[in-house]
Amino acid sequence: MTPELAARLVKAYDIRGLSPQELDEAAAHRIGAAFARLTGAPEIAVARDMRDTSPALAAAFARGVREQGAAVVDAGLGSTDYLYYVSGRLGVPGAMFTASHNPAGYNGIKLCRAGAVPVGEGTGLEVLRAALTEPAPAPAGRPGGSREVALLADYAAHLHGLVDLSGLRPLKVVVDAGNGMAGLTVPLVLNQPELTVVPMYFELDGSFPHHEADPMKPENVAALKERVRAEGADLGLAFDGDADRCFAVDERGEAVPASSVVALVAKRLLAREPGAAVVHNLITSRGSVEQIEEAGGKPVRSRVGHSFVKALMAEHQAVFGGEHSGHYYFRDFWFADTGLLAALHIIAELSSTEGPLSRLVDGLKRYEASGEVNVRTPDPAAAVAAVERALGDAAAQLDHLDGLTASFADGSWFNVRPSNTEPVLRLNAEAGDAATLAALRERVLAAIAQA
Incomplete structure (x- = not known):
């Protein structure tokens, strides 16, 4: 494999590309062998999603592991x-074959060490990238064995043990699995007698015949919103293709901001453990950070990305972590992300109140947010510098933890940061009112356009 293809395939957080054009069985075999050498573990767990290429890629990876x-x-x-659960429970490294929210033509691998500790750039992915361009390693003297495990029921039981589901009031929940793996896991986890689950697209189908399994795109949750209103449901849930992210919709069919979920779950866990740390990425609403502090928690600010959040959670023994992208991390789930555990917390909190979800969410929202605005630009780093030149002098505070974050005296702020995977600049902003937010957003976009 050429260094250029290896660099395109092995990204900052995982391995992902067109399959089989970029990620084929030969590459998976090579990665399996390299991962076995990297970890030095006697056993490695392998799981896969419903994509058409996943079984063959997982089998090739497994051959590489066993040959070492x-x-x-x-x-x-x-x-x-589920793969994180297997890794944590059995104490083995793991490989999950999935391209998450990417379209049908893609596939990939998410890797972790024993205990679901992430493998990313600087912690192993750079070794695997190099291995793709080097001569194939010789097999070990004696190949390793193979055994099958069926732990999905245990995974569901573990999640149930982390949220008190006793005394739930009757709720109707519409769930859009997007033809992804939530179609397998949701029936096991939301099988509570008080819950009426209305399924949408639960059939496992890696061609994604209804819509992409990417709930961050508004067009992919439009059908869910309509179904929630039509059913008179209390809640809607949407999952991405590998079901590690969860997005919520209230009874009006309005999206629940991920930052509100961060505040909701953090407050629930801090009620059990006052004074605990909670990790949030720097895109999380300032209102959520304020509520973590008011609940007695210690907010810890992180760069965007699961490897950064998980590392800080482990360092601070944080009880919870959350990101604007719908990733929610739990100390009692090996610091790993699980969308269904977040969903159980939402359901339990909604059940404990008499009002609708919209009222609960409105009580968590304090500021107007732009959402993530992606701007294509040939030189994202130069665009960030241009924004700092244009707006830096007016800011009360600047920092460069992840791109550029500028905070202003009126409480408004913005962050611009380059994407790790494409020539895109990502803008997030927040302000006390819609007019201030719109003006700030336009000033930043104008600076980017002039770069």
Whole structure:
């Protein structure tokens, strides 16, 4: 494989590309062998999603692992958080074959060390990238074995043990699985007698015949919003392709901001453990950070990205972590992300109140937010510098933890940061009212356009 293709395939957080054009069985085999050598573990767990290329890629990866003398724990079909559960429970490294929210033509691998500790740039992915361009390693003297495990029911039971579901009031929940792995895991986890689950697109189908399994795009949750209103449901939930992210919709069919979910879950967990740390990425609403502090928590600010959030959670033994992208991390789930556990917290909190979800969410929202605005630009770094030149002098505070964050005296702020995977600049902004937000957003976009 050429260095250019290896660099395109092995990204900052995972391995992902067109399959089989970029990620084929030969590459998966090479990565499996390299991962076995990297971890030195006697066993490695392998799980896969419903994409057409996943079984062959997972099998090729497993051959590479076994040729290096390590055994394979075949966990079968599952979500990414199921693979994390297997890794945590068995104490083995893991590989999940999925391209998450990407279109049908893609596939990829998410990797972790024992205990669901993430493998990213600087913690192993750079070694695997290099291995793709080097001569194939010689097999070990004796190949490793293989065994199958069926732990989906145990995974569901573990989630149930982390949220008190006793005394739930009757609720109707519409769930859009997007033909992804939530179609397998949701029936196991939301099988509570008080819950009426209305399924949408639960059939496992890697061609995604209804819509892409990417709930961050508004067009992909339009059908869910309509169904929630039509059913008179209390709540709607949407999952991405590998079901590690969860997005919520209230009874009006309005999207629930991820920052509101961060505040909701953090307050629930801090009620059990006052004074605990909660990690949030720097895009999270300032209102959510304020509520973490008011609940007695210690907010810890992180760069965007699961590897950064998980590392800080482990360092601070944080009880919870959240991101604007719908990733929610739990200390009692090996600091890993699980969308269904977040969903259980939303359901439990809604059940404990008499009003609708919209009233609960409105009580968590304090500022107007832009959402993530993506701007294509040939030189994102130069665009960030141009924004700082244009607006930096007016800011009360600047920092460069992740791109550029500028905070102003009136409480408004923005962050611009380059994408890790494409020539795109990502803008997020927040202000006390819609007019201030709109003006700030336009000033930043104008500076980017002039770069």
